[in-house]
Amino acid sequence: MLKERFLTMSTTVLYEVHKPIETAKGLPNAHYIDPNTFDEEKQALLFNQWTGLATAQDVPEAGDAQPITFLGLPLLLLRDKTGEVRVFQNTCRHRGMILVTEARKIEGAIRCPYHSWCYSTEGKLVSTPHVGGPGHNRHKDIAREDLGLIEIRSHVWRDIVWINVNENAAPFETAMASAMERWKEFEAPLYHGGAESKFELHVNCNWKLAVENYCESYHLPWVHPGLNSYSRLEDHYNIEKPGQYSGQGTLVYQQLKSDSGERFPDFANLSKKWDTSAEYLAIYPNVLLGTHRDHAFAIILVPESPEKTVEKIHLYYPTSDTPEALRIKNADQWKLVFEEDIMVVEGMQKGRHGVAFDGGKFSPVMDGPTHCFHQWAAQQVTDWRQTSHEP
């Protein structure tokens, strides 16, 4: 038993995670605290998947560029001159200089600050000054068409910019087909609520704990007593789509009202069911989405290290002209809920330094969405190891 525990620090034992929920255990501690396992998961659970990077509204206009370091990768989020959002590796093809160091507007080309090779916003290498000697800007061995910026596979859905770093995931619409189908009634433009509708929470936990806490409703009466007073536990249902997402839904969603009775407008053409339903999906790996008749939100979990995560939260509305005071009230309400969760995700993180913790025992009734996520994670890690990437 002890021997097995030591072993888990290099290559964890996952067979108990694969079991049915009645007999399964959760992911071993190493998956939350061990740097080597974090690196393994970086490949298996993040770079191999469609992973949330940022939001498209971060770069609203053509030429807007924002450097982002994601899991150590220097990336450049950019809206090109035709209006398309793209993600590039933020590294010059010449000597590997970082190209863009702060968010700004690219007026014309991206000029490398080192030797001034220039790239178009579509990533094409457009000039190589003095490359053939002073005043000679071409050379037979410099094939510009082969030296464009390295583009990272990306896709925008629900304003999230998703990336597949290892370029091995199924096409986005295939990989996300089930979630897209489930919420197809909400396939409409989303209007970001503006400055007060975005905030970040810095939490001392592994990113997976934020997923696990988000997708279950078991904790609501204890951690969110305010929420539970109008949204009782028995009005919630589990959502489980093995290998793709899990979460929860409520049957008693009530719209927020201002003191004068004002409400947000609804998304157009929703079926009756959404009058009082709302759903919350953790799209594997790191994007948490919520949708309601009159607003939506997205949380991108940015893993910073095994025990540190940044939650980037954005709220969206069906139209561009919703009442500001109500938007602020709504953002405050959600912020309170998400802050209430910090205590438990940080507490679970601390708990995972208890060396005798065995991954935990699931409630077969209440923990289905969590177990669903663990099974997905265990499967991805197992597949990754089997493709001979074992350290």
Next chain:
Amino acid sequence: MSHEPVLNTVSLDEQIMLAHENHDAHRLSYLYEQGALRADTVDSACFLATQAYIFALESDHHNQDRLRQFLIKHGREQG
């Protein structure tokens, strides 16, 4: 947008240094082109026109096509 002429009282070099300090690509393009126009050899003109062209690309300066054509004519840029 700076279209002011090169002042005689301050040398072109000094103005170029100042524009570099200000990271003013648009002005740098203009100034280097002035330098190219004054150059007394083709090599020196092409060197300065290259500088001007690069800052024109960066700042989307209207002189970029003219500079590019000049460089192509002298075999210095891809056609």
